[in-house]
Amino acid sequence: MAIWRAPLTWLVILLASAGLMPDLMPVLFPGQASLVYQRDSFLWLLQHHVMLVAASASVGTLLAIAGGIMVTRPWGRDFLPLVSQIASIGQTVPPVAVLALAVPVLGFGDGPTVMALLLYGLLPVLRNTLAGLDSIPAAVTEAARGMGMSSAQVLIKTELPLAGRVILAGIRTSVTINIATAAIGSTIGARTLGDPVIAGLVNGNTAYVLEGAVLIGLLAITTDSLFEALERFWARRFSATPGTV
Amino acid sequence: MIELKGVSRRFGEVLAVNAISLVVETGEVCVLVGSSGCGKSTTLRMINRLLPSTAGEILVDGKNVCDTDLQTLRLNMGYVIQGTGLFPHWTVARNIGLVPGLLKWPEARIRERVDELLQLLGLDQEGFVDKYPHQLSGGQAQRVGVARALAADPNILLMDEPFGALDAITRETLQNEMLRIKQQLGKTTVFVTHDIDEALRLADRIAVMDQGRLIQYDAPEAILRRPASLFVETLVGSQDRGLKMTGLQRVGDAMQRHLHPRPRDLDKPGVREHETLRQALSLMLWQGTESLPVMDEDGAEIGIISRAQIWAGGH
Numbered sequence: 264m265a266i267w268r269a270p271l272t273w274l275v276i277l278l279a280s281a282g283l284m285p286d287l288m289p290v291l292f293p294g295q296a297s298l299v300y301q302r303d304s305f306l307w308l309l310q311h312h313v314m315l316v317a318a319s320a321s322v323g324t325l326l327a328i329a330g331g332i333m334v335t336r337p338w339g340r341d342f343l344p345l346v347s348q349i350a351s352i353g354q355t356v357p358p359v360a361v362l363a364l365a366v367p368v369l370g371f372g373d374g375p376t377v378m379a380l381l382l383y384g385l386l387p388v389l390r391n392t393l394a395g396l397d398s399i400p401a402a403v404t405e406a407a408r409g410m411g412m413s414s415a416q417v418l419i420k421t422e423l424p425l426a427g428r429v430i431l432a433g434i435r436t437s438v439t440i441n442i443a444t445a446a447i448g449s450t451i452g453a454r455t456l457g458d459p460v461i462a463g464l465v466n467g468n469t470a471y472v473l474e475g476a477v478l479i480g481l482l483a484i485t486t487d488s489l490f491e492a493l494e495r496f497w498a499r500r501f502s503a504t505p506g507t508v
Numbered sequence: 509m510i511e512l513k514g515v516s517r518r519f520g521e522v523l524a525v526n527a528i529s530l531v532v533e534t535g536e537v538c539v540l541v542g543s544s545g546c547g548k549s550t551t552l553r554m555i556n557r558l559l560p561s562t563a564g565e566i567l568v569d570g571k572n573v574c575d576t577d578l579q580t581l582r583l584n585m586g587y588v589i590q591g592t593g594l595f596p597h598w599t600v601a602r603n604i605g606l607v608p609g610l611l612k613w614p615e616a617r618i619r620e621r622v623d624e625l626l627q628l629l630g631l632d633q634e635g636f637v638d639k640y641p642h643q644l645s646g647g648q649a650q651r652v653g654v655a656r657a658l659a660a661d662p663n664i665l666l667m668d669e670p671f672g673a674l675d676a677i678t679r680e681t682l683q684n685e686m687l688r689i690k691q692q693l694g695k696t697t698v699f700v701t702h703d704i705d706e707a708l709r710l711a712d713r714i715a716v717m718d719q720g721r722l723i724q725y726d727a728p729e730a731i732l733r734r735p736a737s738l739f740v741e742t743l744v745g746s747q748d749r750g751l752k753m754t755g756l757q758r759v760g761d762a763m764q765r766h767l768h769p770r771p772r773d774l775d776k777p778g779v780r781e782h783e784t785l786r787q788a789l790s791l792m793l794w795q796g797t798e799s800l801p802v803m804d805e806d807g808a809e810i811g812i813i814s815r816a817q818i819w820a821g822g823h
């Protein structure tokens with residue numbers, strides 16, 4: 264249970280900050296009502312932000328893991344060099360550029376943002392899926408097959424549990440990057456915690472910027488600590504040596 | 509019974525296995541021996557169809573392996589490899605219970621079987637079943653590998669240099685274990701090694717391979733007495749063939765047996781009847797004696813082995 268304490272604590276802090284921000288700011292800076300971003304509630308923006316990231320991350324993760332599994336099967340091995348090359352090239356494109364490139368192709372709003380996040384989030388997961396599967400000792404899969412496990416059993420009972428921790432680390436990278444990238448999505452019309460930041464920059468209201476930035480930061484920290492807990496949980500469940508890969 | 513009929517395997521330009529034909533009788537141990545890269549592993553892996561053959565056919569109990577369902581075929585063949593291939597994220601108990609689990613045995617029966625195998629392999633210490641592979645010594649891990657292969661009582665055992673990575677002492681212990689298991693269980697076994705001494709020790713029949721070809725297929729004694737070619741002669745080492753021959757024979761078969769067992773004379777060193785003539789000879793040389801008392805398992809003297817008897821067996 265102890266491993267879930269940190270993410271839960273961060274989650275409480277995040278929700279409290281988002282909920283109490285409008286009440287807190289006037290207390291900290293009395294007499295200046297214009298300091299609080301009013302257009303939408305922070306909780307609503309947070310919820311929307313999380314939904315955009317969750318939608319893109321869940322679909323992207325499934326696609327990337329499926330892709331990684333496919334190109335490491337005997338029948339898909341021909342595509343391995345191509346796919347791993349795309350995975351590493353994709354990593355060198357900065358996230359802002361991804362959004363900028365998405366507009367002419369996909370337009371403005373939530374949909375294009377989700378698509379851009381999805382595509383960008385594929386790469387870390389794909390790369391780690393390949394690395395994780397590749398790190399499994401050949402003797403293990405050889406013995407597994409030789410003892411009579413079907414390909415599906417080899418995958419589910421040995422490959423995925425053994426590669427799981429590395430894959431999880433890939434998902435963690437992907438999601439964390441995309442929490443930040445989603446905020447930039449506000450520039451192309453998505454409704455996220457980036458809204459107050461953009462509004463603050465346009466109107467010269469530093470308080471707005473601060474409010475958005477603090478919440479985005481807290482969301483990133485909460486998510487990151489959740490994944491850390493997940494990785495530890497996985498290690499405890501599927502490996503004899505908790506704390507190491 | 510395993511029959512290979514003109515089996516070949518090609519990797520691109522390389523003919524790794526070249527038209528091999530041999531028969532392993534039920535309950536026999538066949539050892540494939542030859543230098544690295546001569547096609548031993550490839551031959552073995554064609555038997556459980558980890559590799560398809562490019563020509564010829566392989567029959568197990570008269571049935572072509574290609575006509576048998578792949579999983580069914582492999583579940584009935586224990587497979588032991590050099591790196592053990594134990595699942596690092598599974599405990600010893602789960603590793604050994606792998607095949608019974610695949611065969612959907614009930615939990616209780618699997619647990620029972622695991623205990624039985626741990627006992628058979630001398631691993632029945634407190635808490636051992638809950639260890640993970642990385643907590644085992646090389647010898648223990650390889651024993652667990654053997655236990656895993658025996659778990660569902662398969663008809664056939666395939667072993668690819670299982671003891672190749674172990675130190676000399678551990679290897680010898682495990683070879684003795686193999687001999688004991690062979691006597692106890694009598695599994696039809698194909699065993700791969702590059703070590704001719706290991707082959708001579710374990711085999712009922714030895715298949716000498718060179719560059720994908722089967723050079724000679726014969727009992728260990730025949731391989732020593734009548735090597736089919738210069739290659740085989742070099743492999744067995746023509747210089748110490750005599751000594752190797754004494755290594756094939758048991759003291760119990762060559763000694764002069766007493767009519768009734770006698771109490772042992774504790775001062776005189778002796779040999780046991782299951783030991784080899786080679787061990788007896790070595791002890792004689794060391795002690796400077798012409799003969800040694802032979803003990804049974806309880807330590808009673810049941811006979812005597814003399815130099816002349818060893819001489820008779822050594823050529």
Ligand SMILES: Nc1ncnc2c1ncn2[C@@H]1O[C@H](COP(=O)(O)OP(=O)(O)O)[C@@H](O)[C@H]1O
Pocket residue numbers: 519522524542543544545546547548549550551
């Ligand atoms: N999967 C493979 N692809 C290409 N060549 C292989 C493969 N496996 C084995 N070979 C070749 O086949 C020959 C025999 O290999 P192997 O059966 O492993 O030898 P051994 O087990 O006797 O050392 C070697 O020349 C090896 O390079």
Ligand SMILES: [Mg+2]
Pocket residue numbers: 545548549550
């Ligand atoms: Mg080999």
